[in-house]
Every structure is written in C-alpha cells, then in structure tokens.
Amino acid sequence: SLFGLPEQPAHERVLLTTDPATGLQAILAVHSTARGPAFGGCRFWHYDSDLAALHDALRLSQGMSLKNALADLPFGGGKAVILKPRGDFDRDALFAAFGRAVQSLRGSYITAEDVGTTTTDMRGVRAITPYVSGIPRDGAFGGDPSPKTAWGVFVAIQAGARHVLGRPSLDGVRVALQGLGAVGWHLAEFLHQAGARLVVTDVDAAKVERAVVQFGAQAAPVNEILAADVDVLAPCALGAALNAQTVPVIRARIVAGAANNQLATPADGDALQQRGICYLPDYLVNAGGIISVAREYRGEGDEAAVMAEVGRIAERVEELLDRVRVAGTTPARVADDWARAKLVQTS
Ligand code: NAD
Structure with a gap:
C-alpha cells in the first residue's frame, strides 16, 4: 500500500x-x-x-x-x-x-x-496546455458534461426500472435524489418530464425549494433521504453514501446515481444485494460526462451523436443485469470484472 x-x-x-x-x-x-x-x-x-x-x-x-x-x-x-x-x-x-x-x-x-x-x-x-476538455467552442460540440452525465443516469434508471421493477416507464415511479447540483438538477428535470415522483434533498436549501416549486418534489431532510420510501435512490452528491450505517436503512429497490465511489467498501455492495437492493455501479451509469468530453477532445460527433452514445448506457445496464443473473454474484463485482477485462483491450 x-x-x-x-x-x-x-x-x-x-x-x-x-x-x-x-x-x-x-x-x-x-x-x-x-x-x-x-x-x-x-x-x-x-x-x-x-x-x-x-x-x-x-x-x-x-x-x-x-x-x-x-x-x-x-x-x-x-x-x-x-x-x-x-x-x-x-x-x-x-x-x-x-x-x-x-x-x-x-x-x-x-x-x-x-x-x-x-x-x-x-x-x-x-491557455497553458492542450490536454484539457469540457470547454464550449463556438459552433462546435462541447462544454459542460453534466447534462450528458444526467442523461446517462436517467436511461440507466429507466433500464433498471424495466428490469427490476417490471415498469415499462417511469410514470409514477418514486425517485429520491441526494444532491441537486449540476448533475442532480438535470436528472430531476429528466425524471420530472418522464412522470416520476421526486423526493429531494440538498445541503443548499434554496435548490430544494426550487425543486419543490418546479417539479412538485417532496423535500426531505439531508439525513433522511437515504431512508426515503421510494423505488429508486439516486446518490448525486459526494462519495461513500452507501456504507455500513446507511445500507441497512435504504428502502429503495434500485440505487443508481451520478456520484463517484458510492460504495464505501466492496462489502457494502454485497450487503445491498443481500437486502434485495439492485445497485447499478456508479462508473457504469455516470459515464455520460466522460463520453461527452472524450468526443469533444477528439473532435468527434455532435450533440445528437453523443446523446445517442450516452443513451447506450441503458444497453450496458441490461447486459450487466443479464450477466449478474448468470454469474450469481453482485452487479458491482460483475461490473468490476467486466471493466478490468476491457482495461487490457484497446477499442
Ligand atoms: P455539484 O457540486 O454541482 O453538486 C453536488 C450537490 O450535492 C450540490 O448541490 C451540494 O450542495 C450537494 N450536496 C453535497 N453534500 C450533500 C449532502 N451530504 N447531502 C445532500 N446534498 C449534498 O456536483 P455535480 O457535478 O453535480 O456532481 C455530483 C456527483 O456526480 C459527484 O460525485 C461527481 O463526482 C459525480 N459526477 C459528476 C459528473 C459531471 O458531469 N458533473 C460526471 C460523473 C460523475
């Protein structure tokens, strides 16, 4: 170490x-x-x-x-x-x-x-180095990756709801959002448009108030959001939201959000599975932003092509859940093995 x-x-x-x-x-x-x-x-x-x-x-x-x-x-x-x-x-x-x-x-x-x-x-x-991306360019594709990240999380939640809850659409599906920042806010917009019922929190009370007004969301205290009575929990704040203290109180059937490193330890992924909660690994569902800045960096694609590429996160979620069924282990461990196998391959 x-x-x-x-x-x-x-x-x-x-x-x-x-x-x-x-x-x-x-x-x-x-x-x-x-x-x-x-x-x-x-x-x-x-x-x-x-x-x-x-x-x-x-x-x-x-x-x-x-x-x-x-x-x-x-x-x-x-x-x-x-x-x-x-x-x-x-x-x-x-x-x-x-x-x-x-x-x-x-x-x-x-x-x-x-x-x-x-x-x-x-x-x-x-201005100092060319090795940077995520910058709006006149007349070209690029810029803030957070709407693309939110779109990827949204399609992952749709795929999870189909697969795990048997719900063909998000109409009426209850989703708890932890964090209404750059990604969380865009995700709330997509979910609201799809008819989902939102429970939201943020340490910034003004963002919560806006979500209540704009999306008819229900506000939850910061320390109660993980235990909200919902179908889906979307951690969109900082890491390690899923840990030995929080996993036992989660009531959602699916966890899928933008935050990086949501599991404090691999054992927390196992504990979620034991409680019958389907955790969609963060680095699978939140890849929309990196797809966007990577295409921008390479000067490839346009808004529609990148949104379509981000949309394919849904297919990966479906494939992951099929692999989980065969492997008989957890989504986190299956995704890890899948990604590590690809680490040594070039695309
Ligand atoms: P952000 O800073 O804009 O938003 C985070 C929000 O969470 C803020 O509104 C903040 O007030 C709130 N927050 C912080 N602690 C909280 C708590 N304990 N409870 C409730 N709310 C809390 O960040 P972002 O760009 O929206 O990113 C959110 C997460 O998604 C981060 O973990 C980030 O690493 C990850 N992520 C972001 C992108 C992207 O494109 N921005 C891409 C991949 C992953």
Whole structure:
C-alpha cells in the first residue's frame, strides 16, 4: 500500500505538485494508460488532510479507468485533485499553475471539470496546455458534461426500472435524489418530464425549494433521504453514501446515481444485494460526462451523436443485469470484472 493507505489501487504514476507563488497543491494520478491517455476530471475541494486528498485522487483515478473501459472509450483512467486553499487566492493564477502541471505530464493525463471546477477554469487551463476538455467552442460540440452525465443516469434508471421493477416507464415511479447540483438538477428535470415522483434533498436549501416549486418534489431532510420510501435512490452528491450505517436503512429497490465511489467498501455492495437492493455501479451509469468530453477532445460527433452514445448506457445496464443473473454474484463485482477485462483491450 502506498503511504500506508488501505486497499490502494496500484498506479502507473502519481504527481504531487506545489506552486508556492499561487498556493497550488495538487495530485495528478495516472492509474492506467493501457487503453490510451489517462482521462478524468479535476476536483477542487477542501480535505480534512493531505492523505485524505491522496486517497480520494487514487480511488477516483482507478474509477476513471473502469469507467472509460466500460464505455469503450480509447482512454485510460486518471484524475486530478487540487486542495482548495484555506485563505484568499487568485483563481486564474492557480488554474494556470495547474495547467503547467498537466502539461508536464506531456499528454499522459487529460483533464476536464469535476466537482468544484468550472468551464471558466478549464478555459484557463487550455491557455497553458492542450490536454484539457469540457470547454464550449463556438459552433462546435462541447462544454459542460453534466447534462450528458444526467442523461446517462436517467436511461440507466429507466433500464433498471424495466428490469427490476417490471415498469415499462417511469410514470409514477418514486425517485429520491441526494444532491441537486449540476448533475442532480438535470436528472430531476429528466425524471420530472418522464412522470416520476421526486423526493429531494440538498445541503443548499434554496435548490430544494426550487425543486419543490418546479417539479412538485417532496423535500426531505439531508439525513433522511437515504431512508426515503421510494423505488429508486439516486446518490448525486459526494462519495461513500452507501456504507455500513446507511445500507441497512435504504428502502429503495434500485440505487443508481451520478456520484463517484458510492460504495464505501466492496462489502457494502454485497450487503445491498443481500437486502434485495439492485445497485447499478456508479462508473457504469455516470459515464455520460466522460463520453461527452472524450468526443469533444477528439473532435468527434455532435450533440445528437453523443446523446445517442450516452443513451447506450441503458444497453450496458441490461447486459450487466443479464450477466449478474448468470454469474450469481453482485452487479458491482460483475461490473468490476467486466471493466478490468476491457482495461487490457484497446477499442
Ligand atoms: P455539484 O457540486 O454541482 O453538486 C453536488 C450537490 O450535492 C450540490 O448541490 C451540494 O450542495 C450537494 N450536496 C453535497 N453534500 C450533500 C449532502 N451530504 N447531502 C445532500 N446534498 C449534498 O456536483 P455535480 O457535478 O453535480 O456532481 C455530483 C456527483 O456526480 C459527484 O460525485 C461527481 O463526482 C459525480 N459526477 C459528476 C459528473 C459531471 O458531469 N458533473 C460526471 C460523473 C460523475
């Protein structure tokens, strides 16, 4: 294990970098380049400790390898984490310094938005290095990946509802949403349009109020959303929502959401299965955003083609659930084996 971190995924390369002039402290993790350059977003976040940031970067980076492989993208997996400075800082200068760090890896890592970073930040990175995506371009496809991520989660929920609940449509299906951020809000829109009944929460009460008004959603306290009496639970906030404390209280039959690293440990996936809850693995269902920024980076496709490619996440969910039936194990373990087999193949 690296630096004594438990269950640490082996990485090809990890860059720890600081830039005292701007306050940049960042981790650039390259998990695998077997399928192509490591592609994954940049998180900008406060962490309790430097070790917690490293742990997050390494887990997220490995998740990107699995996500890109399952989505059949010609990219490996990587992730960057910037430790958010506690005091004042010059955001433009900080992201320029981050761009220099990305450039120093000479294309083995390609960055984009993630939690805490914006298209404006990525424009600044682009001024320094070409190894960045997720930037709106005049007259061309690209930009904010979150609507594409939400579309992928939406079609995964549709497929799960068909397969697990025997519901041909989401009309009347009850869905609990944890987090109404960039992805969660778009997902709420898609679900509302499809006739789903929403129960929502967010630490930002204003977002909850908007959802109540706009979607007729029922508001739930932050600490009660996981136990909501619903058919589907969609974690769309941060990681490790599914853990030893929360799994026993979940009442939904399906868990499918945008958040990365939803399972605190693999055992939590087993525990969900034992409770008869179908967990659709995060990196399978939330691949819409990376599909979008990857196509943008390669200058391929347009809005319709990318939405269609993201829509094929539904077919993968169906295939996963068929494989689970044959394998007699959990969706998380089947997806893991499936993705790892693809990790060594190029598309
Ligand atoms: P975001 O920061 O825009 O939204 C997160 C939302 O969750 C915010 O509204 C925040 O207030 C809320 N939140 C935080 N803690 C909460 C809690 N304990 N309970 C309830 N709400 C809480 O981020 P996002 O871009 O919407 O991403 C959401 C998740 O999806 C993240 O885990 C991210 O890594 C993952 N993801 C995002 C994308 C993308 O395209 N943006 C792609 C793949 C995966």
